[in-house]
Amino acid sequence: MSTQQLIAENKQGAEIHRDTALCKQKCHELLDELNLPKGILALNNLTEMVYNRATGFLWLKQNKRYEHKFHAIGKTVAYDTEISAFAENRRMRKISGIKSSAVLMWVKVVEMCIEDRSSGKVRLTGAAGLSMSFPTSAFEL
Numbered sequence: 090m091s092t093q094q095l096i097a098e099n100k101q102g103a104e105i106h107r108d109t110a111l112c113k114q115k116c117h118e119l120l121d122e123l124n125l126p127k128g129i130l131a132l133n134n135l136t137e138m139v140y141n142r143a144t145g146f147l148w149l150k151q152n153k154r155y156e157h158k159f160h161a162i163g164k165t166v167a168y169d170t171e172i173s174a175f176a177e178n179r180r181m182r183k184i185s186g187i188k189s190s191a192v193l194m195w196v197k198v199v200e201m202c203i204e205d206r207s208s209g210k211v212r213l214t215g216a217a218g219l220s221m222s223f224p225t226s227a228f229e230l
Contacts, residue, residue, distance in 0.1 A: 092148070092173050092185060096139065099146035103139050112138040116149065117230075124179045126211065126228035129201065131157035132168055145175045149186075161227035165190040166198075179203040189213060 090098075106112045112135035117127045119140060130149070137150040149172040156167045172186035180202035188195040200214040203225065211228060214220040 092171060095146060095173060096148050099141040099144050099148075100139060101141075102143060103141035103146070106138045107136065109135055112136070112149075115140075119147070119176070123176055123181075124203065124206070125181070125201070126225050126230075128159075128230045129211065129228040130168070130172070131155075131159075131166070132172075140176075145177050146173070147176045147181070148173045159223075159227050162223045164223075167195060179206070189215070191215075 104115070106115050113133065115138055116130060116132065116135065120127045120130065132149065132151055132155060134151045134153070134155065135149055136152055137148075139148040140146070151168070151170055154167060154169055156165055158165045167188045167190075169186035172184070174181040174184040180200070182200045182202075184199050184201065187198040189198050196219075197216040198213050199216050202212055203210065204212060209225050210222040211225050212220050212222045
């Protein structure tokens with residue numbers, strides 16, 4: 090199913106925000122509510138945010154692709170103009186639009202989660218099933 094189909098299916102009953110400052114605020118509030126670090130979606134130029142609480146579908150739109158360097162872990166993450174995921178407590182799955190640098194290539198991130206709160210670790214899983222864990226503190230604002 091394409092992202093456009095997912096958006097169309099999940100817009101009914103969704104919260105929709107279009108103001109840049111409001112989108113950023115609502116995104117941070119949602120990440121906090123989901124017990125995920127607020128900086129894990131390091132986006133500054135959001136133009137639209139759609140979140141359907143019933144299905145967990147999240148869609149974020151920004152004007153241009155953005156790369157963010159997480160200095161604490163030495164990783165660069167690229168956020169496409171459209172990002173979508175299904176969000177739930179301590180987890181985002183079926184992610185599209187996020188890639189992380191790995192050695193000499195970009196790897197699509199398809200899931201991020203905190204399986205055990207006490208571990209203090211966020212696990213990022215790539216499309217090939219490989220995963221890496223990082224301290225949650227690396228993604229805090």
